[in-house]
Amino acid sequence: MLWQALTLQLGYNATLVTLGAAMLGMAAGATGTFLYLSKRALVSDAISHATLPGVVLGFMAMVAIGGDGRFLPGLMLGSAVSAGLGLLAVTWLTTRTRLAEDAAIGAVLSVFFGFGIVLLTVVQVMDSGRQAGLETFLLGATAGMLWNEAMLIAGGGALVLALVVLLRRPMSLVAFDPGYAMGQGISLRAVELAMMGLALAITVVGLKVVGLVLIVALLIIPPVAARFWSERVGAVVAIAGLIGGLSGYAGAAISATAPALPTGPIIVLAAFGLFVLSLLLAPGRGVLAAALRHLRFQRRVHLRQGLLALATGQPVYEPLTLRLMRRAGLVRADGVATEEGRAMAARARRDERRWQILRSDPEFEAAAARYDGLTPLGEVLTADQIAAVDQGLRPEGAV
Amino acid sequence: MALELVGSAPEQNDDLPLSIRGLTVSYGEKPAVFSVDVGFQPGQMTAIVGPNGAGKSTLLKAALGIVTPLSGQVRCHGRPLAEMRARIAYVPQRASVDWDFPARVLDVVLMGLYRDLGLLGRIRGQHRARAMECLARVGMDGFAARQIGQLSGGQQQRVFLARALAQGADLYLLDEPFAGVDAATEKAIITVLKDLKAEGATVVAVHHDLATVPDYFDRVFLINTTAIAEGPVADVFTPENLQTAYGGRLALAQMGGVAAG
Numbered sequence A: 001m002l003w004q005a006l007t008l009q010l011g012y013n014a015t016l017v018t019l020g021a022a023m024l025g026m027a028a029g030a031t032g033t034f035l036y037l038s039k040r041a042l043v044s045d046a047i048s049h050a051t052l053p054g055v056v057l058g059f060m061a062m063v064a065i066g067g068d069g070r071f072l073p074g075l076m077l078g079s080a081v082s083a084g085l086g087l088l089a090v091t092w093l094t095t096r097t098r099l100a101e102d103a104a105i106g107a108v109l110s111v112f113f114g115f116g117i118v119l120l121t122v123v124q125v126m127d128s129g130r131q132a133g134l135e136t137f138l139l140g141a142t143a144g145m146l147w148n149e150a151m152l153i154a155g156g157g158a159l160v161l162a163l164v165v166l167l168r169r170p171m172s173l174v175a176f177d178p179g180y181a182m183g184q185g186i187s188l189r190a191v192e193l194a195m196m197g198l199a200l201a202i203t204v205v206g207l208k209v210v211g212l213v214l215i216v217a218l219l220i221i222p223p224v225a226a227r228f229w230s231e232r233v234g235a236v237v238a239i240a241g242l243i244g245g246l247s248g249y250a251g252a253a254i255s256a257t258a259p260a261l262p263t264g265p266i267i268v269l270a271a272f273g274l275f276v277l278s279l280l281l282a283p284g285r286g287v288l289a290a291a292l293r294h295l296r297f298q299r300r301v302h303l304r305q306g307l308l309a310l311a312t313g314q315p316v317y318e319p320l321t322l323r324l325m326r327r328a329g330l331v332r333a334d335g336v337a338t339e340e341g342r343a344m345a346a347r348a349r350r351d352e353r354r355w356q357i358l359r360s361d362p363e364f365e366a367a368a369a370r371y372d373g374l375t376p377l378g379e380v381l382t383a384d385q386i387a388a389v390d391q392g393l394r395p396e397g398a399v
Numbered sequence B: 001m002a003l004e005l006v007g008s009a010p011e012q013n014d015d016l017p018l019s020i021r022g023l024t025v026s027y028g029e030k031p032a033v034f035s036v037d038v039g040f041q042p043g044q045m046t047a048i049v050g051p052n053g054a055g056k057s058t059l060l061k062a063a064l065g066i067v068t069p070l071s072g073q074v075r076c077h078g079r080p081l082a083e084m085r086a087r088i089a090y091v092p093q094r095a096s097v098d099w100d101f102p103a104r105v106l107d108v109v110l111m112g113l114y115r116d117l118g119l120l121g122r123i124r125g126q127h128r129a130r131a132m133e134c135l136a137r138v139g140m141d142g143f144a145a146r147q148i149g150q151l152s153g154g155q156q157q158r159v160f161l162a163r164a165l166a167q168g169a170d171l172y173l174l175d176e177p178f179a180g181v182d183a184a185t186e187k188a189i190i191t192v193l194k195d196l197k198a199e200g201a202t203v204v205a206v207h208h209d210l211a212t213v214p215d216y217f218d219r220v221f222l223i224n225t226t227a228i229a230e231g232p233v234a235d236v237f238t239p240e241n242l243q244t245a246y247g248g249r250l251a252l253a254q255m256g257g258v259a260a261g
Helices: A002-006 A012-037 A043-049 A051-064 A072-096 A101-125 A147-176 A178-183 A188-210 A215-227 A233-255 A263-281 A287-311 A319-327 A339-359 A362-368 A383-390 B056-063 B105-111 B125-137 B153-166 B183-198 B210-216 B239-249 B252-260
Strands: B018-026 B031-040 B045-049 B071-076 B088-091 B171-175 B202-206 B219-224 B226-232
Touching: A002 A233, A012 A043, A012 A147, A012 A188, A012 A215, A012 A233, A012 A263, A043 A051, A043 A072, A043 A101, A043 A188, A043 A215, A051 A072, A051 A101, A051 A188, A072 A101, A072 A147, A072 A188, A147 A178, A147 A188, A147 A233, A147 B105, A178 A188, A178 B088, A188 A215, A188 A263, A215 A233, A215 A263, A233 A263, A263 A287, A287 A319, A287 A339, A339 A362, A339 A383, A362 A383, B018 B056, B031 B056, B031 B219, B045 B056, B045 B183, B045 B210, B056 B071, B056 B171, B056 B202, B088 B153, B105 B125, B105 B153, B125 B153, B153 B171, B153 B183, B171 B183, B183 B202, B219 B239, B226 B239
Parallel strands: B031 B226, B045 B202, B045 B219, B088 B171, B171 B202
Antiparallel strands: B018 B031, B018 B071, B219 B226
16 A cells, blocks of 8 residues: 555545645755755744644634635635734844844744644634544644645645745855845845745645644755755755655655554654665765765874884884784784885875975965875876975985 | 045045945944944055944945945945945955855855846856856865865955955955955955956955055045044054044054054
C-alpha cells in the first residue's frame, strides 16, 4: 500500500492531494530560505498560531449565514485575516516598543493560540461544530480532501513559488546587507512585507495539509538542510524547494495509507529525515565530510612536519608522524630516512623557504594568503613566478 | 586663516554632488546628528572626522535614506536622492553583515549590478566580466569563487569596495573603509579611491585615523553631533578645530601630530 501511495496509484484524489502537498512543500522551502537567511524564521511561528481564531471565527460566520462551515476558501480567508493581525501585532510591538522580536513573538503566539483554542471549544459543543473536524487544522489531515481543495492548495503553492522567484534578488540583498539594499533604493519595508506576506500565504495554504502547529517546520527545516549543500543563495533556495517538495510528497503519500495518520507530523518527520541526511552526508558542510577533512588534514600536517624535521636533521618523536612516514616509505623501520625520504625532505625544505620569501613580499599578497604550511608552491605560482621568488633565495647560512 | 564655516552659504551648495541641509537624526530623545548643513565638493576626497558617537555613520546613513531624519533635506547634484540612486555607491561597515551568508565573492560584487539587472534580468557574461574587472581593481580577482566567510577582514572590505565600483557611480560614500584592515588592504583601497578621484568622482569617507587624514584626503568635515567645520585639510584640520570637535578626549600627543602634519 505504501508503495502504491508513493507511486500515485491510490486513485485520482489521493494523487492530486499528494501532488498538492509536494507543490506546497516546494513553495514553503523556497520561501523559508529567505526567512532563515534574514533570521526571521520564528516570525512564521507567530503567524501560524495566529491563524486559529480566524479559522474558527470563519467557520462560525459561515454557519451563521447558513452556509457550509467547512468551505475551505472561507476558512482560509478567516485564517489569513487573523494571521495578518498577529503579524501586525508582532511588527508593532517590535518597532514601537522596546520589546525584542522574540518576546513579541512569544506574546502574540500564545495569546492568539489560546484565544483560538477557547473558540474551538465553544464551537465543538455546538451541534454543527461537532462534525466539522476543525481540530484537523491543528495537525493537518488529507483524508477525505475534496478535488477543488487540493487544486486550491497546489495553485496557491505555485503562485507563492512564482512570487519567490520574482522577488529573489531584492530579498537576497535585504537578507545579506539591508543598509546597502536601501542605498540601492530598495524599500526595506516593502521587501519585508512581501517576505512576511509570502510566509503568511504558505501558512494559510498549508493549514489543511500540514496544520498550523507544524507549518513552521516546513518553512524552516528545508532551508536549514539545504544550507549544508551549497554556498550560493540561488542553489540553497532550489535545494530547499526540492527538500520541501519531497517532504510534502512523501508525507502526504504515507499518511494516505492509513486514515488516522495526521499528515503534518508525517511531512515534518520526512523533512527531518532529509535534514539528518544533509547534516551527515553533505560534501561541504556535512559533519562526516568535515571530520574526514580534518583527519586528512592532520595527516598531511604530520607528514610535512616530519619531512621538515628530516631536512634539518631533527629527530621525530611523534608516533603518528613516524607511522605515517614509514607507511609512505620515507623512513625505514629504524627511523632512518630512505633515499626518497631525503629527496622529499629537501624539496619540502626548499618550498618552505620560498614560501617565506613570498610571504614577506607584498607583491605576492594574493598568493601568500594561500599559505597553510602544506600546499606545494607549484600549485599557487607559475614557474616564472617561482624563479622570481628564487632570486631572493640565498644559500642557507649566507644570510 | 581662511576658515570656511559650514552653513555660511548653504544656498550656494545646490549643485554639489551631495548637499545636506538642516539635518537632524535621533534614535531616541537625544539627537545623534543635530541641524547639520554641509556640502561635499565635486572631484574631491573628503574625510568625515569626529569622536566616537559623534554621528559620522548616522550622517552617511541619513544621506542615503537608510535612517529617516527628523528634519532636513538631502540633495544630490541638486536633485532629490530618489532620482540619483544610480550615481551613488555606498560601502557600509564590514561588521554590519552576516559573513556566513551563502554567497561567493563574485556574487557579492554582482549585487552592485542590481539596478542594471532588475528583478528578472539574467546575469550574462558581460556582467560577470564587469564584476571581475572591479575585483581586479582591488586585487581580489583571484578570490572570485571563494565563499565570503573564508576571507580576512581586509579582503572583505575590498570586496565591498568592488561591489560599489560595479555600480559605476560618481559619488562614493564609505563608512570607515580602513577600520581593522591590514596594511596591504589600506594601500589597495586608498589607491583605488585616488584613481576614482582622478576620474572625476567624489569620495566621502568616515575616517577615524587622524594621522592619515592629511595624506589621504583633500578636505575634512569635522562633526560632533553638530557640524564643526568643513574645508581643505590645511585650513580645517587644525588643533583648535580638533579641540572643539573632540573636547578633552584627544590626547595631546595626537594633537601634536596633527599640528606637525
